[in-house]
Amino acid sequence: MNFEHFLTAATPFNLCLALFGVAAGTIVGSIPGLTATMALAVLVPITFSMDPASALILLGAIYTGALYGGAYAAILLNTPGTPSAIATTFDGYPMAKKGDGDLAVALACFASVCGGLIGAFALLLLAPPLSKVALAFGPVEYFWLSVFGLSLIASLSTGNLMKGLAGGAFGMILSTVGVAEISADIRLTFGSQTLISGFGVVGTLIGLYCIPVLIDLVAVPDRHLKVEKDVKSVRIGEAFGLAMRSKFNLVRSSIIGTLVGILPGAGGSVAGLVAYSEVKRGAKPHQKFGEGEPDGIMAVESANNATVGGGFIPTLVLGIPGTPPDAIVLGALLVQGVRTGPTMFQQSGSIVYTFIYGLIIATIMMLPAGLLIGRYAYKSIVTIPKAVLVPAVGFMTIIGTFAIRNSISDVVIMLCLGLFGWVVARFGFAASPIVLGLILGPIAEQGFVQGWTIGAATNNLTGMFFGRPISQGIIAFTLITLVLPVFMAKRRAKAAGGTAQ
Amino acid sequence: MLRRTILKAGAAMALVTSLATVASAELSGPVNYIIPFGPGGESDISARLQQPFFKEKFGQDLVVSYQPGGGGAVGWASLNGLSSDGQTIMGVNLPHIVIKPAQKDVGFTTDELNTFYMFHFTPDALVVTADSPYQTLEDLVADAKANPGQVTISGSGKASANHLAQIKFDKMTGAMTTYVPFKGTGAAVTALLGKQVKAEWGYTTVGAAQGDAVRLLAVAMEERHPLFPDVPTFKELGYDMVGGAYRGIALPNTASEETTKMWSDMIGEVNADEAFRQKMLDAGFALLDVDAAGMEAFMAERKEEYLKDAREAGLIK
Numbered sequence: 001m002n003f004e005h006f007l008t009a010a011t012p013f014n015l016c017l018a019l020f021g022v023a024a025g026t027i028v029g030s031i032p033g034l035t036a037t038m039a040l041a042v043l044v045p046i047t048f049s050m051d052p053a054s055a056l057i058l059l060g061a062i063y064t065g066a067l068y069g070g071a072y073a074a075i076l077l078n079t080p081g082t083p084s085a086i087a088t089t090f091d092g093y094p095m096a097k098k099g100d101g102d103l104a105v106a107l108a109c110f111a112s113v114c115g116g117l118i119g120a121f122a123l124l125l126l127a128p129p130l131s132k133v134a135l136a137f138g139p140v141e142y143f144w145l146s147v148f149g150l151s152l153i154a155s156l157s158t159g160n161l162m163k164g165l166a167g168g169a170f171g172m173i174l175s176t177v178g179v180a181e182i183s184a185d186i187r188l189t190f191g192s193q194t195l196i197s198g199f200g201v202v203g204t205l206i207g208l209y210c211i212p213v214l215i216d217l218v219a220v221p222d223r224h225l226k227v228e229k230d231v232k233s234v235r236i237g238e239a240f241g242l243a244m245r246s247k248f249n250l251v252r253s254s255i256i257g258t259l260v261g262i263l264p265g266a267g268g269s270v271a272g273l274v275a276y277s278e279v280k281r282g283a284k285p286h287q288k289f290g291e292g293e294p295d296g297i298m299a300v301e302s303a304n305n306a307t308v309g310g311g312f313i314p315t316l317v318l319g320i321p322g323t324p325p326d327a328i329v330l331g332a333l334l335v336q337g338v339r340t341g342p343t344m345f346q347q348s349g350s351i352v353y354t355f356i357y358g359l360i361i362a363t364i365m366m367l368p369a370g371l372l373i374g375r376y377a378y379k380s381i382v383t384i385p386k387a388v389l390v391p392a393v394g395f396m397t398i399i400g401t402f403a404i405r406n407s408i409s410d411v412v413i414m415l416c417l418g419l420f421g422w423v424v425a426r427f428g429f430a431a432s433p434i435v436l437g438l439i440l441g442p443i444a445e446q447g448f449v450q451g452w453t454i455g456a457a458t459n460n461l462t463g464m465f466f467g468r469p470i471s472q473g474i475i476a477f478t479l480i481t482l483v484l485p486v487f488m489a490k491r492r493a494k495a496a497g498g499t500a501q
Numbered sequence: 502m503l504r505r506t507i508l509k510a511g512a513a514m515a516l517v518t519s520l521a522t523v524a525s526a527e528l529s530g531p532v533n534y535i536i537p538f539g540p541g542g543e544s545d546i547s548a549r550l551q552q553p554f555f556k557e558k559f560g561q562d563l564v565v566s567y568q569p570g571g572g573g574a575v576g577w578a579s580l581n582g583l584s585s586d587g588q589t590i591m592g593v594n595l596p597h598i599v600i601k602p603a604q605k606d607v608g609f610t611t612d613e614l615n616t617f618y619m620f621h622f623t624p625d626a627l628v629v630t631a632d633s634p635y636q637t638l639e640d641l642v643a644d645a646k647a648n649p650g651q652v653t654i655s656g657s658g659k660a661s662a663n664h665l666a667q668i669k670f671d672k673m674t675g676a677m678t679t680y681v682p683f684k685g686t687g688a689a690v691t692a693l694l695g696k697q698v699k700a701e702w703g704y705t706t707v708g709a710a711q712g713d714a715v716r717l718l719a720v721a722m723e724e725r726h727p728l729f730p731d732v733p734t735f736k737e738l739g740y741d742m743v744g745g746a747y748r749g750i751a752l753p754n755t756a757s758e759e760t761t762k763m764w765s766d767m768i769g770e771v772n773a774d775e776a777f778r779q780k781m782l783d784a785g786f787a788l789l790d791v792d793a794a795g796m797e798a799f800m801a802e803r804k805e806e807y808l809k810d811a812r813e814a815g816l817i818k
Binding site for chain 1: 681692
């Protein structure tokens with residue numbers, strides 16, 4: 001934790017690398033289908049010829065930039081560039097529709113930097129104790145966490161609970177298609193080779209979110225986004241003011257993101273959703289979530305960037321990667337001969353601390369880089385004529401889906417899902433519950449099967465599922481999420497009835 | 502026709518760089534090395550360890566990419582449709598490539614895969630936490646016999662190397678343990694460290710990665726692993742268990758014999774490098790040298806054993 005590691009990290013060369021990494025990551029993250037995992041996998045070999053600390057700073061910078069970049073497509077095209085940005089679409093796209101896309105992009109940047117810094121400082125100062133969180137979470141806790149995640153559908157689908165739940169259930173069914181993750185059974189493929197690979201999250205995301213937007217763009221004559229005045233710059237001052245007013249929200253969401261990031265397998269999408277539902281729960285009367293509320297964007301973007309630091313905690317302390325990009329960094333460390341584990345902070349301290357300081361520097365670099373790139377991203381999306389925008393984005397969806405595993409059938413599945421998503425959206429079924437079901441279904445299933453196996457073996461099924469303190473806490477939260485909106489609605493109805501009399 | 506293209510490319514390369522060796526003359530650029538799993542697993546780590554040595558010896562980058570899906574099946578089913586010019590290779594894993602097609606039609610068969618080199622294996626190991634009451638293998642066996650089914654053991658996947666090891670071990674000892682499948686070794690180890698289960702069926706690599714946090718009760722090798730001189734083999738303790746998960750590399754089966762031979766020689770050369778061997782051993786792997794010429798016999802033997810085990814365990818019909 002010495003200052004000297006900071007100086008090692010802050011050489012001009014490393015600063016350039018951090019800046020370049022953040023910029024490259026932002027661009028990669030903004031294109032749906034291109035993921036941080038892909039970018040890192042290709043770049044690992046350069047860590048062999050480079051000084052390990054510099055190389056790691058570059059990898060960390062790309063990762064953190066990609067999580068922020070995911071917000072661009074979410075805000076401007078209603079398509080999460082990365083799964084982590086799913087909840088960014090809830091308020092980001094409505095804001096952009098209203099003509100505040102530039103403000104939304106700047107808000108996302110401030111929030112991402114804040115979340116990234118809090119996550120990185122947690123990694124720097126509290127890694128060993130916080131890593132215990134990862135171990136305290138057993139199969140049953142993951143099961144309840146995903147049930148909690150699914151219960152958020154209730155709070156997200158305002159006034160449309162049944163349709164939201166139906167979408168969630170449909171997503172869970174989609175998630176069971178193909179080879180089951182842990183039981184290795186082949187399910188619901190109807191003998192088709194194509195379906196064995198199942199429905200990938202990224203491909204489904206692109207199909208369900210992006211294709212309907214493209215269809216609508218072609219179907220209606222209006223401009224894509226409303227523009228009131230000439231675009232000069234992203235509204236930095238205004239965004240900064242809003243961010244300062246939401247200090248509490250930013251800090252709370254960042255802490256949520258850090259904690260969820262520590263759980264291997266949960267990831268940025270869950271972090272963003274939990275933070276979003278928390279900020280929505282405490283909504284003030286004038287705040288209209290889902291219709292372009294700045295606090296919604298800030299909650300999600302700070303939480304998902306906080307998972308970067310959070311995710312490196314189990315990676316570095318326990319040698320257990322939290323996310324695929326963490327796993328790649330772990331692999332790069334192993335090749336360098338760095339032994340991860342509890343003793344790593346002493347034995348390989350110089351590399352580790354230089355890396356953490358590098359991550360902090362990269363996060364700070366994201367402020368200028370993100371605002372600048374955000375400005376161009378916004379400008380180009382609003383000024384490009386539709387006749388160019390639609391084919392360009394359409395082309396990117398196909399390339400992005402194909403790139404995931406070089407599969408044409410993935411592209412066909414993506415297009416079919418897109419058409420399906422557009423049709424069901426006419427009947428009030430949103431994409432988010434379906435994608436939530438797809439992401440959380442496997443986590444719930446694995447946790448349930450494992451919890452049941454262990455509980456049955458030890459003759460303690462009830463204790464296994466309901467007797468553990470963390471599980472009880474999550475169950476309580478789930479109940480609050482489910483019951484509170486109903487209760488509030490009743491009370492409001494009563495109050496309204498009272499005034500009428 | 503295809504061969505001619507390769508030769509032309511090779512000739513062009515030789516003109517450009519007179520220093521090119523015979524083998525690398527046929528590689529026309531960076532090699533796409535597909536791992537049909539996500540990052541962070543044993544397949545990924547060993548590929549990462551190969552990268553710098555391959556680059557140093559043959560001047561070309563091995564570019565690792567991940568195509569997870571169906572426990573590897575998605576990647577292997579696509580392999581034979583890929584370009585056979587020697588610029589694309591894919592990792593293969595035993596017992597996966599034997600068990601999967603035997604369970605159901607997954608789009609490939611074991612014999613269709615053009616595996617040209619098996620370069621290492623991760624020996625099975627029974628792992629407990631450092632503060633576990635099981636000091637020796639016998640402690641665990643005794644507990645499992647006294648409390649049938651109560652000893653829970655995590656492992657990576659079902660019908661996998663870990664699962665087969667559990668079934669085999671239970672049968673040998675007459676004990677009854679409960680196998681809890683997780684998604685990948687990382688998750689199985691997390692469950693062990695978090696005390697969700699009492700032991701883990703893993704590999705020697707788990708011992709290398711976790712260091713003092715865990716204790717290996719035994720390893721399934723002929724002789725002790727150099728990294729763990731104090732850990733007995735199952736054989737020493739009276740159980741005839743030698744094996745684990747074997748990993749190699751395959752080309753599309755349309756690749757010419759020359760290309761296959763070239764690759765077999767190149768990977769063999771990397772495997773012979775002392776520094777590479779040391780890195781692999783330090784990470785807990787055990788090296789293996791089965792080249793293209795010896796592959797048929799090796800596969801036949803492995804296949805017979807896995808299918809027998811899986812059939813007895815009721816995993817396949």
